[in-house]
Amino acid sequence: MSDALRPLIVGAGPAGIRAAQTLVDAGLRPIVVDEAASGGGQIYRQRLVPDNRTPRDLYGSEAGKATALHGTFARIRDRIEYLPHSLVWNVGDKAADVAAGGRTRRLDFSHLILATGATDRILPFRGWTTPGVFTLGGAQIALKSQGCAIGEQVVFLGSGPLLYLVAWQYVKAGARVAAVLDTAPFSAKLHLLRGLPSQPGVVLRGLRYAAELMARGVPVRFGVEPDRIEGETRVEGIVWRERSEKHRLACDAVGYGFALRSETQLADLAGCRFVFDGRDRAWRPERDIAGRTSVSGVYIAGDGAGIAGADAAELAGERAGLALLEDTGVTVDRARIVVLERRLAAINRFRDILEAAFPFPGGWADRVDDDVLLCRCEEISIGQARAAMREQGVHELNRLKALTRVGMGRCQGRMCACAAAEILAAARGQPLEAVGRMRTQPPIKPLPLEIAADGETA
Template structure:
């Protein structure tokens, strides 16, 4: 361990920023490595400065929290405690204690310039990606994910369409529909497959978070004032159109999660926004050998993984929202500082923060259960429905691999059909293939977290990223 310990934080979303600020405040040198041009992650995604947004806060909530994070980061950067590497796509982290770690990233216009960041410890705040469940017509232009719609609104100040249907399940649908309304779209309907009764078993947990109930009620009230039709326990059966989506068919669900015959109705629209929740990003953690639990990075009470010197926080350790990510990041940053300086976290405030994290995790688990996708969603897929867009593999081809060729898991289906072998490496189609096979989506096992030029792998030694806080750099 160096006399001047150094932490590399991968990701500048809520968890990464909270961890960086907590560690830097306790004397740790921090390098934040992030792919985006500005800090904030998906939740606090900022429009490009060239767009000249006059009121970027209009499409955000918890803006004051973001201002504290932003100003705290700027202060530590100016003081030389933190350096923020923007536009750096981390593709690999190698090493282990006591020798330290090296974070490998690519930068430049085409992500071809390699950079290496040495560190005594690594904190993975890699966030999550969307869970995509296909249906007939989902590949039509004008059909996009909930996160994609938010990215267009927040990052590009672009309205994806004028007449939108928001569908799927999960707490993200409400703010997405609200954001579309605020930007001037006509939201025809919000279609949620969750049944209201699914929340009854979690009433006590939900009641312990009145702020979240008030937030959800505010979204719902604004939708009702704007006469947005809210269809609970409904689902999208199909999207229709030629050159782009022109209408969607929705239908009610029965108690088993099947479409109730005779309840179908057609809604005209030019945009369909669909979300079915999120999945943790675990590529870097898996390549480092960190243990995974239920598709998320397993951590202890201090957010430490089972690989010494590696911490994880935020959505990578389980989907729970920005507030939980901030809390986990703060805990992780304090833990890193204590461990790097060979001490233990201060127990005077540790227990209070840990109790807050426990309550937030309980809420996340309750919402995850209540917002489960329809149990029979695969029955809606026709054999001609594309499942893997990269390799153009249909649901029929996957079913043939399972029913006739004997594939018993997603990996075998991949070998027989090429589903998951394309550019996204199964991130988009993995959940769908697993659902058709009849099992859970297996954890990703990839040596690289993003595409890497062969020239980098051929042995070109990257220059270390300059550190303005060190005189010998």
Template structure:
């Protein structure tokens, strides 16, 4: 085993923020460990098919592919960056003169490894927020981002006739990609009316690239004859062995379904999501301070140099609030400058300011209304891992006196499954009478084999990643 305590910086996450940070830090002569659970560089945003699939033009599935290609090329060539692929970091702690990361490497539990570095940057991105409804556990019902991931990495569609539903700009991107790949999109069902953007015209004017991106998606969807249904939601999915259709209803201003407006749409797949939730488990367990964003999610609080409230810990990208790839790239560069003790570049400061303003506007425009629980029937499984229905959660509150999501979890097991509440957490919190989102502290940020907890620290060997040996 080879000790890697000579790393100056460990970056967790190889998406836009992590790639930009590692590239900039290496440019300052810092030795960087780029630690990521994925097999290839790019994270969720730059997810791309494996070489053996023979994709002729993977860039057609992406915005900003040229930026990613340049970052990847420089990182492959850099002797200062080690890409530690397939490393699932489950804990971080202070150790020696810096940080000690504990990770599981490889499939099926793999080996326990330890990565040490003087400084730590979290660029762990976000995951999709799901609001349950009857039938959401049927085969063929996937997240909006999951549908994109299937297309980007596997070159497959979730179905031939796909309804895209939920709330947020990801819906337009997902529908545009699916339609371009040959899927029939009978409707995009958006829970908001987009009127929230009208309150931020100066912000929109200051972010012309976002307007162009939105117009591009709209033009593509128009060419494919895709209809946008605003102020509506999928309140039920139908089918036996697979989804065969969905019921869509109009929503009032508080997201309560309007009786008499239901309409059924035939489909063989449903891509649904209600925005993104920053993945901040590691930072919360370390005691990092958080803020609540306009769409009721918890994000890390950082200063002008991307420093969290924990000394020696930086954060960039979606961990600080969901705002898109351009923002993540800029914050990654700013964090690297801060770690290296260099002055912040003006361009990235300008991009961060504009994109953060747009992120706040976007979050407010697509924030879920308080009455969305009106479409959740008692028989609806809220926690799909443990198969806990909404009835059990409601009974825990009304009959057993549970006053918060944690007590409900102890009484019903909702949130104790494999995903540890990432899928059901917001719903359980709402059904428990609490807020839609909030920081959730857990000692381990992902499942870990018990045998590894009993092992002594292991050190990470230099990687043998095909991508970085090209």
């Protein structure tokens, strides 16, 4: 194997770990950079401090998969260059800028595998910035890594499989879940029956989560339209509509999200071509089934390439690793590639069923009030954005950013861009893809002021 090959893998979740394992097995020593303290990603996040919780307590029925993935990463640790607590904040031609420990350095690489995962998709409504409101992913991180709940009476709101998973994890941990509010109608869940032949384990597990929640007395409501979160210095309650009737429930914390959005900033900075994915309602990097992007030597795997879940991420990570090896002239197992691609295709078909069962809340962009905050970093309201669209003829997302500063704050649009695109498309009467996507600027996440850009190269 050539010493000139120096692959860089960004992310140590299911996709990144399986990609690293594939390269290690072929005799390479990849660099693996991850923001977390330990491998596993969001789905198999490990505890910050050891406690008496078992893998079954942390991961439920997925404990076996989590343990296997953690074990794989432990076995290859001495054969990779592993950089935890590190942020890849910029990437260019065969080099990446990495921040860690108050400093930044440049890492040269021969090939790049992006396994950057996904975050919650946020849709603002009145009170969404109230202290005590968390994303579903944030609520899950608190429970898994720190062993604490986000409140004493928690309401979970939104749509997507993660809604039920996090609520179930809280109940199993002994937390008080006041309600699960699903924006999708109950009739949509009947689509899951179509998935039983191909993915029986996934469907039955999801149904079990909902059944156990109800059996433990947790109210589960369907077809919900969130109205507002009440409270000034802390969440005191939540108000929603069902069939035009308003309901209120006291609570001290809310976890919410509307499915997931891919983290694609590094792919953008790497120069990858993007395509619009109607199912995910988002732009994603163009790639083939092997994970090859439009840029030679750059590969993408896992939810950063399109939302498909942890099982698909493991398969896609391995497939991207094999694609890298193929492209460098290494003989790979063609039979294994056939298996991986067949399983990935099956999961992709099942994703269509999940989207039907957990649909995007239609009409949200037309219903949300003008005074609701759209961009919390820059304190821009939805009304201000709509005024720019109406008075200045804005019809493209980056033009909206330039005129209003939506997406110019600390999150660089990671939290507000999806909602801004929905608002713009609805206001202009355009398809969502017609308003474009917000361009990425480095750094992709905030950097500490003490960062010393000393030009160190490694």
